[in-house]
Amino acid sequence: xxxxxxxxxxxxxxxxxxxxxxxxxxxxxxxxxxxxxxxxxxxxxxxxxxxxxxxxxxxxxxxxxxxxxxxxxxxxxxxxxxxxxxxxxxxxxxxxxxxxxxxxxxxxxxxxxxxxxxxxxxxxxxxxxxxxxxxxxxxxxxxxxxxxxxxxxxxxxxxxxxxxxxxxxxxxxxxxxxxxxxxxxxxxxxxxxxxxxxxxxxxxxxxxxxxxxxxxxxxxxxxxxxxxxxxxxxxxxxxxxxxxxxxxxxxxxxxxxxxxxxxxxxxxxxxxxxxxxxxxxxxxxxxxxxxxxxxxxxxxxxxxxxxxxxxxxxxxxxxxxxxxxxxxxxxxxxxxxxxxxxxxxxxxxxxxxxxxxxxxxxxxxxxxxxxxxxxxxxxxxxxxxxxxxxxxxxxxxxxxxxxxxxxxxxxxxxxxxxxxxxxxxxxxxxxxxxxxxxxxxxxxxxxxxxxxxxxxxxxxxxxxxxxxxxxxxxxxxxxxxxxxxxx
Amino acid sequence: xxxxxxxxxxxxxxxxxxxxxxxxxxxxxxxxxxxxxxxxxxxxxxxxxxxxxxxxxxxxxxxxxxxxxxxxxxxxxxxxxxxxxxxxxxxxxxxxxxxxxxxxxxxxxxxxxxxxxxxxxxxxxxxxxxxxxxxxxxxxxxxxxxxxxxxxxxxxxxxxxxxxxxxxxxxxxxxxxxxxxxxxxxxxxxxxxxxxxxxxxxxxxxxxxxxxxxxxxxxxxxxxxxxxxxxxxxxxxxxxxxxxxxxxxxxxxxxxxxxxxxxxxxxxxxxxxxxxxxxxxxxxxxxxxxxxxxxxxxxxxxxxxxxxxxxxxxxxxxxxxxxxxxxxxxxxxxxxxxxxxxxxxxxxxxxxxxxxxxxxxxxxxxxxxxxxxxxxxxxxxxxxxxxxxxxxxxxxxxxxxxxxxxxxxxxxxxxxxxxxxxxxxxxxxxxxxxxxxxxxxxxxxxxxxxxxxxxxxxxxxxxxxxxxxxxxxxxxxxxxxxxxxxxxxxxxxxxxxxxxxxxxx
Numbered sequence: 001x002x003x004x005x006x007x008x009x010x011x012x013x014x015x016x017x018x019x020x021x022x023x024x025x026x027x028x029x030x031x032x033x034x035x036x037x038x039x040x041x042x043x044x045x046x047x048x049x050x051x052x053x054x055x056x057x058x059x060x061x062x063x064x065x066x067x068x069x070x071x072x073x074x075x076x077x078x079x080x081x082x083x084x085x086x087x088x089x090x091x092x093x094x095x096x097x098x099x100x101x102x103x104x105x106x107x108x109x110x111x112x113x114x115x116x117x118x119x120x121x122x123x124x125x126x127x128x129x130x131x132x133x134x135x136x137x138x139x140x141x142x143x144x145x146x147x148x149x150x151x152x153x154x155x156x157x158x159x160x161x162x163x164x165x166x167x168x169x170x171x172x173x174x175x176x177x178x179x180x181x182x183x184x185x186x187x188x189x190x191x192x193x194x195x196x197x198x199x200x201x202x203x204x205x206x207x208x209x210x211x212x213x214x215x216x217x218x219x220x221x222x223x224x225x226x227x228x229x230x231x232x233x234x235x236x237x238x239x240x241x242x243x244x245x246x247x248x249x250x251x252x253x254x255x256x257x258x259x260x261x262x263x264x265x266x267x268x269x270x271x272x273x274x275x276x277x278x279x280x281x282x283x284x285x286x287x288x289x290x291x292x293x294x295x296x297x298x299x300x301x302x303x304x305x306x307x308x309x310x311x312x313x314x315x316x317x318x319x320x321x322x323x324x325x326x327x328x329x330x331x332x333x334x335x336x337x338x339x340x341x342x343x344x345x346x347x348x349x350x351x352x353x354x355x356x357x358x359x360x361x362x363x364x365x366x367x368x369x370x371x372x373x374x375x376x377x378x379x380x381x382x383x384x385x386x387x388x389x390x391x392x393x394x395x396x397x398x399x400x401x402x403x404x405x406x407x408x409x410x411x412x413x414x415x416x417x418x419x420x421x422x423x424x425x426x427x428x429x430x431x432x433x434x435x436x437x438x439x440x441x442x443x444x445x446x447x448x449x450x451x452x453x454x455x456x457x458x459x460x461x462x463x464x465x466x467x468x469x470x471x472x473x474x475x476x477x478x479x480x481x482x483x484x485x486x487x
Numbered sequence: 488x489x490x491x492x493x494x495x496x497x498x499x500x501x502x503x504x505x506x507x508x509x510x511x512x513x514x515x516x517x518x519x520x521x522x523x524x525x526x527x528x529x530x531x532x533x534x535x536x537x538x539x540x541x542x543x544x545x546x547x548x549x550x551x552x553x554x555x556x557x558x559x560x561x562x563x564x565x566x567x568x569x570x571x572x573x574x575x576x577x578x579x580x581x582x583x584x585x586x587x588x589x590x591x592x593x594x595x596x597x598x599x600x601x602x603x604x605x606x607x608x609x610x611x612x613x614x615x616x617x618x619x620x621x622x623x624x625x626x627x628x629x630x631x632x633x634x635x636x637x638x639x640x641x642x643x644x645x646x647x648x649x650x651x652x653x654x655x656x657x658x659x660x661x662x663x664x665x666x667x668x669x670x671x672x673x674x675x676x677x678x679x680x681x682x683x684x685x686x687x688x689x690x691x692x693x694x695x696x697x698x699x700x701x702x703x704x705x706x707x708x709x710x711x712x713x714x715x716x717x718x719x720x721x722x723x724x725x726x727x728x729x730x731x732x733x734x735x736x737x738x739x740x741x742x743x744x745x746x747x748x749x750x751x752x753x754x755x756x757x758x759x760x761x762x763x764x765x766x767x768x769x770x771x772x773x774x775x776x777x778x779x780x781x782x783x784x785x786x787x788x789x790x791x792x793x794x795x796x797x798x799x800x801x802x803x804x805x806x807x808x809x810x811x812x813x814x815x816x817x818x819x820x821x822x823x824x825x826x827x828x829x830x831x832x833x834x835x836x837x838x839x840x841x842x843x844x845x846x847x848x849x850x851x852x853x854x855x856x857x858x859x860x861x862x863x864x865x866x867x868x869x870x871x872x873x874x875x876x877x878x879x880x881x882x883x884x885x886x887x888x889x890x891x892x893x894x895x896x897x898x899x900x901x902x903x904x905x906x907x908x909x910x911x912x913x914x915x916x917x918x919x920x921x922x923x924x925x926x927x928x929x930x931x932x933x934x935x936x937x938x939x940x941x942x943x944x945x946x947x948x949x950x951x952x953x954x955x956x957x958x959x960x961x962x963x964x965x966x967x968x969x970x971x972x973x974x975x976x977x978x979x980x981x982x983x984x985x986x987x988x989x990x991x992x
Contacts, residue, residue: 062879064812064978065886102853127882131873138872141912145920146852153916160912165905168871172885172894172901179889 001045002055002071005038005081006118009088013111017104025096028107032085032092035114039085046078051473053124061128066178066188070124075474076257076327077121079467080250083334084121086456087246088114090449091239094342097445100147100237113139113243120251126174127190129259133215133251134167140244148235155231162228166215173211177263180204196262202270209267212260213275219252220308223282233301234354238345241297245304246338250330253311257323261315261478268318275316276399276406282309284409287416291423294356296344299424300337303380306413307333313410314395320476322398327471328464329391335460336379336388339453343373346446347428351437356424361433369442370429372454379457381421382414387460394468493555500553502542502568503607509535510600517593525592529579532596536576536603543568543607550987556675557617559746564611566815566984567742570822571606574735575599577826577963580955581727581833595635598628599731606739613750615664615674618743622660622707625739626653629732633724645723652706652716660703666696667751676751688755697752697759701766704747708740710766710800711773714793718777721789726836726843729785730829733792734822737799741818745803745811749988756806763804764896770797771903778910784832785843787910788825791869794907795821798900801884805891812978812985813883819977820876823967824868827861830960834858834953840926845914850923857957859918861964868967870911871904875971879978 012031019027047054053072061069073081092110100106116136123129137160145156177200178190184198199205218225233241261268286306293299311333314326344354346369351359363370382388392414399407433439442450460466497504513531517524543565550561558564582595605625612618630653634646668674670692671682687693702713709717721729748759774794781787799821802814831851832843835858841847851859868877881900888897970977 062974062978064982065879065882067882105852105856131878134878135873138867138874141915142919145916153920156920157909157912157916161905161908164908168901168905169898171882172889172897175882175885175897176889176894179886 001038001042002073002122003057005035005042005085006071006115006122008035008038009111009114009118011111013108013115016107016111019104024103024107025099028092028111029089029096031111032089032114036085036089039082042073043078043082046073046075046470048075048470049473051075051477056124058124065127067127067190068125069128070191071122071128072124073122074477075471076254076478078470079327079331080121080247080254080334081118083250083331084114084117084247086453087243087334087338090338090342090453091243094242094345094446094449095237095239097449102146106143106147109139109142110239113143117243117247117251121254124192125190126177126192126195126259126263129192129255130167130171130174133170133219133255134164136248136251137163137167140240140248143240144232144236147237147240149237150235151231152235155228155235159228159232162218162221162225163215166218166225169211170215173208176204177208192259192262199263199265202266205264205267206270209260209264209271212255212264213271216252216255216260217278219255220249220312221252221305222278222308222312223285223305224278226282226305229301229305230298233297234295238341238348242338242341245301245341246334249304249308250311250334253308253315253326253330256312256315257327257475257478261318262480265480268316272316272318273403276313276403279309279312279316280406280409280413282306282312283413284309284416287413287420290420291416296347296354296356296359296424296428297341299356299420300340300344303417303420304333304337306417307337310392310395310410310413313399313406317395317398317402318479319398319401320472320479321394322402323475323479324468324471325391325394325396325398327475328387328467329395331467332379332386332388332391332457332460335453335457336376339372339376339450339457340380342446342450342453343369343376346442350440351428353436356427358434359428359437360431361429362437362439363429364433364439366439366441368447372442372450373425373429375454375457377421377425379461381418385461387457387464390464390468496551496553499546499549499551499560500558502539502546503604505542506535506539506600506604506607509538510597510604513600514593514597517591517597525583528592528596529583532579532600533576535600536572536579539603539607540569540572540576543572548983552613553611556677557614558608558611559613560611561987563742563746563811563815563984563987566980567610567738567818568607570738570819571603571610571735574731574738574822574826575603577830577959578727578731580959581730581830582725583955584837591635595632598632598635602626602628602632602731603735606735609739610742612743613676613746615668615676615679618747619657619661619664622743623657625736626657626707629653629728629736632728633720633732635728636725639723641723642725643723645720648716648723649720652720656703656706656713658703659699659706663696663699663701663703666692666699668696670696676746679751680753683752683754688758693752693755694758697755698762700747701759701762704740704744705766708737708744708796708800709789709793710796711770711793714770714773717793718781718786718789721792722783722785722843726785726829726833729788730826730833733788733829734825737792737796738818738822741796741799741803741814744800745814745988748803749806749811753806760804760806763800764893767797767800767804767896768899770794770800771899772797775903775906778907781910782845783843784828784845784848784914787845787914788828788832791907791910792825794903795869797903798881798884801888801893801896801900804896805887805893807887807891808985808988809883809887809890810985811988812981813880813887815984816883816977816981817880819981820868820880820967820970823963823970824865824875824877826865827960827964827967828865828869830956831858831862834956839924841924845917846924848914849917849921851917852919854923857961861960862918863915864964864967866911866914868971870908873971874968876967876974876977878971879974883978883981 057071119132290302314322608621636642778790802810835847868875885897
């Protein structure tokens with residue numbers, strides 16, 4: 001079943017290319033919804049008590065190079081897969097209501113991107129993971145470059161160069177890992193299970209760790225390597241930036257949990273401190289930038305930089321609580337940031353600008369839109385009662401147990417979040433209506449996109465255990481070696 | 488002393504014989520004039536190449552020495568010959584509308600076949616003399632082909648430049664071969680090997696010979712720092728010829744490179760390994776940096792070819808079976824990904840007034856998706872994106888380099904790839920993200936016609952000719968994707984070829 005889920009989006013994308021003109025918008029929407037249904041079935045089918053891989057697929061792919069086609073889901077990836085399918089369905093729906101130029105190519109690229117992301121979450125072979133990790137960039141290059149706004153070509157090139165620099169180093173590092181581990185494993189194998197059972201020597205781990213960390217930190221993005229983010233977020237079409245911030249950024253964090261922690265435990269312990277510094281710096285820097293930006297997209301962009309700082313903090317606290325919270329927070333953040341961007345798109349349509357200073361008063365005649373936005377805002381600032389609160393709480397518990405200094409600084413970030421989230425809401429929805437800005441209620445079509453997303457936020461707030469319980473066993477397994485080492 | 492004619496196995500030699508016979512027929516057919524002459528000649532060329540390819544495939548798996556050990560028939564030679572023959576067959580339809588060939592179609596195609604013959608022989612050469620003769624057989628027709636577009640001043644310049652630089656390369660190589668012969672006392676690869684194993688691995692004569700031979704071959708394979716001719720010649724030569732050169736010459740040159748160094752000079756591996764590693768690293772750096780600012784697509788691909796040559800050389804540096812396999816795989820993948828790009832450039836050269844400038848492909852994504860997709864796939868593959876054969880090829884090479892304790896070369900490939908993104912993606916940005924370019928005043932005439940009125944008539948709508956180019960282009964681009972997703976057949980094929988080479992001790 002996971003095979004169908006993985007390849008369905010790209011097949012549907014190919015169908016779009018040949019579909020008759022009338023159905024060119026219906027096909028991708030149906031395809032994305034079908035993928036969503038499959039993902040939901042997968043979650044229902046999931047055995048919450050097991051840390052083992054579920055629905056494993058293991059086929060020989062390139063035997064001469066030791067690459068296998070290995071897929072599977074566990075407690076870490078299951079909800080990220082659901083998140084991917086959900087956000088892609090929303091993005092496809094949103095795009096279908098605002099048909100882009102050359103829709104066939106657009107929807108093909110969107111489908112290819114979904115397959116790439118799902119592949120990265122499903123892959124259980126290191127090289128397959130690297131392959132999907134790189135593959136997902138191609139469609140985003142085109143999506144931003146061909147359908148983006150101002151300065152799209154520069155932005156997309158910058159994004160590609162930044163992210164590929166990281167992921168190509170990762171390719172070299174992955175190959176090196178397998179070859180160094182070859183005598184221990186007995187054969188050339190990229191299987192994550194084989195490699196984590198036979199960790200390589202500390203000296204090799206040290207440099208390989210950095211190659212992987214570079215790829216994942218750029219992808220999130222984290223502080224210092226976030227240079228591509230403002231341009232790309234400003235230029236990308238709204239649907240694309242929603243999945244970019246909502247899902248793609250998680251692939252980096254997921255990579256740490258899936259690859260770095262199990263495969264390079266010694267290096268992880270060695271560089272824990274440094275990663276915590278980066279995490280805290282991202283939280284503070286993202287928070288400060290988010291409340292000084294005037295472009296609405298960048299407010300959301302920098303806030304997600306700060307949120308990913310929290311997630312990194314949770315992972316590198318190297319405590320089960322922290323990592324479990326990080327998994328929850330990955331899903332939470334995706335659920336929050338995607339509707340934020342959709343709302344930003346709606347607001348920009350009403351205001352004719354993306355400048356925060358020229359917006360205002362849009363709640364006047366749009367109570368439903370205002371209410372939806374308010375829920376999203378409260379979730380963003382991790383209001384007690386929201387799942388984001390639980391996630392951040394777990395992360396901070398993990399961090400307090402591990403490194404109290406960083407936890408204290410990170411707590412400041414929570415206050416920043418309250419400030420920038422409320423600022424964004426007030427400046428756009430309240431105050432007087434400036435000239436040129438229209439207060440219009442959300443249309444039924446857009447409600448189709450937005451309401452389910454907001455409903456998910458509410459549902460998760462009521463029952464965050466759904467994710468925490470299922471993640472626990474797998475997270476402990478991923479952390480296995482580190483936890484033992486600390487104790 | 489009586490002369491004994493060597494025993495000849497005609498079955499093993501049949502591809503060479505077929506190619507030679509076809510070459511004569513094509514040359515003769517070119518002498519007749521007639522309305523359909525061009526098609527007849529091209530059809531004959533294709534038939535010749537198809538026959539040769541068929542015979543090569545028939546001989547697949549055979550391993551024997553031919554003509555008293557001058558040639559060696561093995562899977563490596565056959566694999567490389569197949570790449571050269573396929574590239575030639577791809578290029579034949581491209582030349583159909585080539586203005587250079589209008590009057591002298593038979594000559595042009597005969598030269599192309601002649602050069603292919605040189606490549607087939609070179610891929611099998613196992614003797615210093617056979618090596619040199621076939622290398623010249625390969626090169627001389629190419630000098631002429633490069634200068635064949637008489638209406639373009641650059642073409643003549645290109646032909647002349649190639650002739651001079653190529654001769655310098657040949658002379659250096661010959662000098663080196665003489666030293667090797669002088670040192671080891673044998674022209675036979677196995678004889679040289681025995682000689683070196685007998686205590687000559689530090690012999691100054693042999694070492695000088697190795698150095699000069701490596702330099703000469705580096706000229707032919709356009710590896711930096713012996714690459715200066717490449718961009719100029721690539722740009723000046725008629726585009727179909729450039730396409731052929733970039734793919735087939737490279738394959739043949741690398742084949743003889745690996746044979747000479749790993750069979751004949753195998754025992755002195757410690758001496759030449761660091762030198763070749765440096766050559767590979769320099770090529771990767773120079774090629775990728777040189778390509779950055781290029782507006783001419785042919786120059787861009789020329790520099791990219793230098794960089795790709797550097798990657799391929801890594802397969803030789805590591806001197807292992809995996810290395811040879813990786814090299815063969817990459818050469819095949821390189822042919823598949825480079826040819827579609829050149830085909831698209833050829834078509835656009837004839838359709839737009841921009842020649843091979845990057846403006847010629849601007850806005851292609853909206854206007855001509857049939858051309859835009861193959862170009863996109865080939866650029867992504869050259870840049871090594873997953874889902875294409877280029878990715879598997881790089882994976883193969885990096886694995887070979889790490890296995891052979893040359894991890895730093897693997898990292899060099901990766902860094903080179905990063906730099907290369909900047910120019911490959913620039914082409915894609917032009918194709919998909921920019922509007923079609925407007926011709927500036929005075930540029931309306933396709934540059935290729937050179938303003939001569941009678942030449943303009945040849946730049947007619949492409950019609951059916953276009954299909955002859957488009958179908959192979961699309962097929963090659965599709966193959967790049969197919970082998971990127973299901974690489975097993977090509978990997979097996981390359982493994983067979985790699986195993987054929989006797990391993991280095």
